[in-house]
Amino acid sequence: MNPALVLFDLDGTLVDSEPGIAASVAHALDRFGLAPPTREALRAWIGPPLRESFAAVLGAGDSRVDAAVAAYRERYVASGWRELSVYPGIAETIVALRAGGSRLAVVTTKIEDQARRIVAHLPFGEAFEAVYGAPPGTVSGDKSARIARALGDFGVAASACAMVGDRHFDVLGARANAVYAIGAAWGFGSVEELREAGADAIAAQPDQLLPLLLEPRIA
Numbered sequence: 001m002n003p004a005l006v007l008f009d010l011d012g013t014l015v016d017s018e019p020g021i022a023a024s025v026a027h028a029l030d031r032f033g034l035a036p037p038t039r040e041a042l043r044a045w046i047g048p049p050l051r052e053s054f055a056a057v058l059g060a061g062d063s064r065v066d067a068a069v070a071a072y073r074e075r076y077v078a079s080g081w082r083e084l085s086v087y088p089g090i091a092e093t094i095v096a097l098r099a100g101g102s103r104l105a106v107v108t109t110k111i112e113d114q115a116r117r118i119v120a121h122l123p124f125g126e127a128f129e130a131v132y133g134a135p136p137g138t139v140s141g142d143k144s145a146r147i148a149r150a151l152g153d154f155g156v157a158a159s160a161c162a163m164v165g166d167r168h169f170d171v172l173g174a175r176a177n178a179v180y181a182i183g184a185a186w187g188f189g190s191v192e193e194l195r196e197a198g199a200d201a202i203a204a205q206p207d208q209l210l211p212l213l214l215e216p217r218i219a
Helices: 018-030 039-045 050-058 064-078 090-099 112-121 144-154 168-176 191-197 206-214
Strands: 005-008 103-111 128-134 161-165 180-184 201-203
Touching: 005 144, 018 039, 018 050, 018 064, 039 050, 050 064, 090 103, 090 206, 103 112, 103 144, 103 168, 112 128, 128 144, 144 161, 144 168, 161 168, 168 180, 168 191, 180 191, 180 206, 191 201, 201 206
Parallel strands: 005 103, 005 161, 103 128, 161 180, 180 201
Antiparallel strands: none
């Protein structure tokens, strides 16, 4: 039986957003004469709040952090949000979940208005009934409150819900709400990160999601 509600992270789970994020980070750091991080280092930027990542480079409390975030968003809002691709197998998984009766929503650390714009432009965007993103100025990657809000809005028990995401924020937020947590190993986090956070299951590829979501869960 399909879960009543399946929550999906956005970056690194539904879409590969690295090109747009990388270009926007480079644009922001160039304002201060700084080189962009290596591709490997940049992957760690995708998921946490921007202020946290820029502070790690510029220094916590540095006045340039807010300016860097503003410069990043300047480019990202103009064009970066379009520079992404849907992971192979995701569209088919979304269609199958909806056909099986699951309701779907997105829970992300991305600023909510940006996340809504991206989801609305996905070929399967209409399958998602809600998008729970971060308000402007967010400095924490904690998703617990957003997942709790989704459970309340949909009127679904935690035992009938699953959260799918590629970073520890997704797993920890799910566990805080007693929601089944599936790690998306095709994204920007590592399998080790997902395991250490306590993922109930890990899918190597999107086509492994349906079997994991349909498995009887051991309490």
